Amino acid sequence: MPELPEVETIARFLREGGRGQPPLVGARAAGVEVLWERTIAAPSPAGFAARLPGAVLETVGRRGKFLWMAWDAAGFLVVHLRMSGDLVVVPPGEAPPKHSRWLIRFDDGRTLAFDNPRKFGRTWLVPDLQMVVGHLGPEPLDSALTPADFHARLQRHRRQVKPLLMTQTFLAGLGNIYTDEALHRAGVHPQTRAHCLSPVQAARLLEAIRAVLQEGLAMNGASIDWMYRGGGFQNAFRVYHRAGEPCLTCGTPIERIIVGQRSTHFCPRCQSLMKCEV
DNA sequence: CCTGAAACCTGTCTGC
């Protein structure tokens, strides 16, 4: 379940607790089990399992779609959920999820499980967080990113805007759902060439990106299929997964096309493809 | 630089 709002929701839960569960921050790791070795990107699975026991979880944060956990004596545990990952706190005595790829046992009896049916997720244990997230573009919600900066960054690319927005070195955190929603909100066709967007359109697009992310965050992200954390954003989709249904703005049927190999949903009337000479 | 295809994986749903 992994775009920025979903990852942030998980980080928030580990940090602060919720739904009757206490925070995980403050707990001490007792043991580690690696159930699918290829999920550990660095160090070796054995090194990963050996370094954590005895360490106390101090902080949990997010950068782009990466979730990180800082430990008092073991550095940073960094997780990328990819398509189907989730981090689950299992109460004492309960069984971890069926598709758990690693488990961290805590000395209070709880277990942190990395649930990941499609094995795409990756985990790192590193001394410096930047070793994993250093290549990422700016955080979309960081006010240091101004509309003028955003426009200047768009000007550097001739690509279709949708795949560009999903490129994590360009902007960190957007995925297929929030990109489609933001483009609709901004009235921008997903295949518009990035450098063709005017300063006004760029500002409107940045504003739309922030609005959909904030809306997702306020609803604890989106819950689809087998992944459920109580998120509600799936009930607020305006275009995603709504092919054939009327646009909530103008009533025109939403279309579904493939852009950059990803399923793409848009309103052909609200998001017409404008001419661009340059 | 840009695009598309393929690979990495398992599960669910649809249609015959």
Add this chain to the structure above:
DNA sequence: TGCAGACAGGTTTCAG
């Protein structure tokens, strides 16, 4: 019921 095919919130690598 069985089975094939499409599809899924992501990223990387490679060919053209």
